[in-house]
Amino acid sequence: MTPLPSSAPCWDLFCAVVDNFGDIGVCWRLARQLAVEHGIAVRLWVDDLAAARRLAPEIDPTRDVQHLDGVEIRRWTAPLPEIEPGAVVIGAFACALPDAFVEAMARRAPRPVWINLEYLSAEDWVSGCHGLPSPHPRLPLRQHFFFPGFDGASGGLLREADYAARRAGFEAERFWSTLDLALPTSxxxxxxxxxxxxxxxGELLEGWQRGPAPVTCLVPEGRVLPGVAAHFGLRDLRPGDRLQRGALTIQVLPFVAQQHYDALLWACDLNFVRGEDSFVRAQWAERPFVWQIYVQQDDAHLEKLDAFLARFCVGLDGGTAQALGSFWRAWNRGRGVAAAWPAFRDALPALAHHAQTWSATIRGAGDLAGNLVQFCKDAIE
Structure with missing residues (x-):
């Protein structure tokens, strides 16, 4: 990838944390990749450094300015300190940039390339909107919509250059030993x-507990953990706790830092993921997965779920596709998972093979960070 002109002082990336870790997860991964792989000086503005710290424990939420992994991390305050905008300004997920900063963008010469990094969607309309400009209503600025996606008509998905090498070097036996777990039985x-x-x-855990084969469920510390504890009649569960009920073993993990999350996905036979960042990582992991999409008003999220299923199920036989769709929809609607689980469990071997094919397919869209760098380079030149 050809680097941007050396005269560019930096890129500014703004992240308003809305969904705990989804927004900052994508932004932190993108910022690191731009810095490490493309040599770009990135200023990452974050309005919730405590959330960012869960993903990168080295972050100090009490500091307004700090540096980590080549990224300058700044607290997004109101008002924002007076500062010259960088050559590229990215507002992640339609977050509203501070008015004073936008006015400073308009005064800058040359004016920055302004990117609205959108949410990931598999819907057909994305390809027609990716890259489109939108002029500011009163200032001599325009922003471009940049959509992550699953094909060449989109911006692609975040994937680090060393991902394949890290995946190939993963040792499952060593991973399980760090959790004091033996290798899984057949x-x-x-x-x-x-x-x-x-x-x-509760319906899911009860089904596993009463099932005919052992299930070991690894639960990172997070929003679902209180529900797991309540199912077993406990006030709480903490990292390191282990429960066994019938065929089900629950192992509670500390919240997994972003750089270690891939190993958990690689090790497991099935991964339940949520939001956007973990959703993408599950696809690169080449393992069967279940996506819990972020809930939107009027069930708009179910349309997005169906749009992805329509793409993902291409190449699957009818029975496997039906088992996958039935279980995913039951999990996202909050009912019917017990009835849908047996067919989905039987489909896991076919889905494991399909996960490898799908990963190769979406690699054809390119890496989002690299695609973004090229888009901005073309705009600058």
């Missing part, structure tokens, strides 16, 4: 559960 299912609260949780 009939055992190892599952990671990273999820929002769900009314279907």
């Amino acid at each position: 009939d055992e299912l190892r599952v990671s559960l990273f999820a929002y609260e769900s009314p279907a949780l």
Whole structure:
């Protein structure tokens, strides 16, 4: 990838934390990749450094300015300190930039490339909107919509250049030993559960508990953990706790820092993920997964879920596709998971093979960070 002109002082990336870790997860991953792989000086503005610290424990939420992994991390305050905008300004997920900063962008010469980094969606309309400009109503500025996506008509998905090498060097036996777990038995299912609260949780755990084969469920500390504790009649669960009920073993993990999350996905037979960042990582992991999409008004999220299923199920036989769709919809609607689980469990071997094919398919869209750098380079030149 050709680097941007050296005269560019930096890129500014603004992140308003809305969904706990989804927004900052994408922004932190993007900022690190731009710095490490493309040599770009990135200023990451974050309005909730405590949330950022969960993903990168080295972050100090009490400091207004700090540096980590080549990224300058700044607290997004109101008002924002007076500062010259960088050559590229990215507002993640339609967050509103401070008015004074936007006015400073208009005064800068040359004016910055302004990017609105949108949410990931598999809907057909994305390809027609990706890259489109939108002029500011009163200032001599325009922003471009940049959509992550699953094909070449989009911006692609975040994937680090060293991902394949790290994946190839992963040692499952060593990973399980760090959790004081033996290697899984031939009939055992190892599952990671990273999820929002769900009314279907108890039904799912009960089914695993009474099932015919052992299930070991790894639950990172997070929003779903109180529901797991309540199901077993406990006030709380903490990292390191282990429970066994019938065929089900629950292992509680500390919240997994972003740089270590991939290993959990690689190790498990099935991964429950949520939001956007973990959703993308599950696809690169080439393992069967279940996506819990962020809830929107009027069930708009279910349309997005169906749009992804329509793409993802291409190449699957009818029975496997039906089992996948039925279980995903039951999990997202909060009911019917017990009835949908047996067929989905039987489909896991076919889905494991399909996950490898899908990963190769979406690699064809390119890496989002690299695509973004090229888009901005073309705009600057």
